[in-house]
Amino acid sequence: MSKPESTTPAHFLRQIVQADLDAGKHARIVTRFPPEPNGYLHIGHAKSICLNFGLAGEFGGDCHLRFDDTNPTKEEQEYIDAIKQDVEWLGFEWSGAVRHASDYFEQLHAWAIELIKAGKAYVCELTPEQAREYRGSLTEPGKNSPFRERSVEDNLDQFARMTSGEFADGAKVLRAKIDMAAPNINLRDPIIYRIRHAHHHQTGDTWCVYPSYDFTHGQSDAIEGITHSICTLEFEDHRPLYEWFLDNLPVPCKPRQYEFARLNLNYTVTSKRKLKQLVDEGHVDGWDDPRMSTISAFRRRGYTPAAIREFCERIGVTRSDGVVDMGVLEFCIRDDLDANAPRAMCVLRPLKVVISNYPEGQVENLELPRHPKQDMGVRVLPFSREIYIDRDDFMIDPPKGYKRLEPGGEVRLRGSYVIRADEAITDADGNIVELRCSYDPDTLGKNPEGRKVKGVIHWVPGADSVECEVRLYDRLFKTANPDKGEEGGSFLDNINPESLVVLSGCRAEPSLAQASLDERFQFEREGYFCLDSKDSSAARPVFNRTVTLRDSWGG
Structure with missing residues (x-):
């Protein structure tokens, strides 16, 4: 399948997808957008949405919408509904039904048991504080947990009891047995399952153990046949773990993870x-x-x-x-x-203007274009003796270069007549509350020869304007x-x-x-x-x- 003709710049992910299709590695690409439903999407997610759905659209593939809903204590249906609305509003359609990582909980749980049986996972009872101490640092290797050499039978029993709800939250976790001395900290026996006695918005109270994001993500991609699993750069260090799980489980396919730089926008927070x-x-x-x-x-x-x-x-x-x-x-x-x-015109700080020489009771319906360049039709503005202008468009003692109304000065009302400021009415505190003006009936839509008008200001009708x-x-x-x-x-x-x-x-x-x-x-x-x-x-x-x-x- 070849890429359709386009003038769109060929960024590195477009090039990768094109090369994979040209080489016959995939007959059809499948991407996914996998938000966690623990908040509303922000502008950074918009970039990911446009990228994943955009690539699928450009190359005639599919893009899945999948909620990575592995933490019921922070997730809500409100967030799911908002995310779906955002994707649709941006102009994209996901392929098939909305998917959830929770759809795969049975399979993920079965795969966790397979890792235990293969001696590649164990139940650990270290406290969070102890686990951090055993984990080591960027410069020092970690230490093996004292529970790392439990027998397969003991681990199966412990995990079954975790699953049945026998233990309290945080009492035990299931960890992958990889390498506590690995330079990449993500490979130091990461957590696969945690105990959480919490109601899940999709599965209800069926589960009290929930898989970690790292364990869930790659396997969900594999179940769905994702060809290009596109993440932001903070997941680059997680890629070896993503691949370890795929290599050590009987998954139906092995997706490839690619990373790109997240969107950082100044004057905002996106956490x-x-x-x-x-x-x-x-x-x-x-x-x-x-x-x-x-x-x-x-x-x-x-x-x-x-x-x-x-x-x-x-x-x-x-x-x-x-x-x-x-x-x-x-x-x-x-x-x-x-x-x-x-x-359209809207006066944000209204100042009443009475056009003294305009006939009382007369109304002219003036037609103004709805757009100066596009054919969008016209809108009608009733013009009569009383109108509103913005307070900032009149000054008694204006600075040099001021191009709006001043005593004795003239301006054009947008799409209407030239008016002259004759008198400012003030209240007891000296605030201007009304302006008396006069209009020139010969200036509708034109400037008589030799007439100098300082500027054009906006206005709205007095009686027919909308508060x-x-x-x-x-x-x-x-x-x-x-x-x-x-x-x-x-x-x-x-x-x-x-x-x-x-x-x-x-x-x-x-x-x-x-x-x-x-x-x-x-x-x-x-x-x-x-x-x-x-x-x-x-x-x-x-x-x-x-x-x-x-x-x-x-x-």
């Missing part, structure tokens, strides 16, 4: 433990808080699947660790939304490497206090009353926005800022 801490301690509003680095958060914030796929393709696949700048992701989001998001809440989201962390907390502190010290600014009483143009959850908009001069999927309603629309119009973190 599930830290993400869970942010949620549990209330620093954010759940796993899908739009400031989080989870795929669910990106979806809620208005990121698009196409932009994330483009980002993953753009950063490439290598074996060299590095850090990608958040600006690259934001560029991909802007690039996609600039081409595909309809335009809404706008949430200005920014990066959750104020430093590029949030893991480096202040001296003696933690990553929490680096939370950006301005990562969320909530503006109530905003005014949106009437067309936004019909906005749907799957739409994104460019609010002219403000950024890209979408409806919030959790808190927005018809009676109270809530718009999230997806990304600014330009990078505000440069320099």
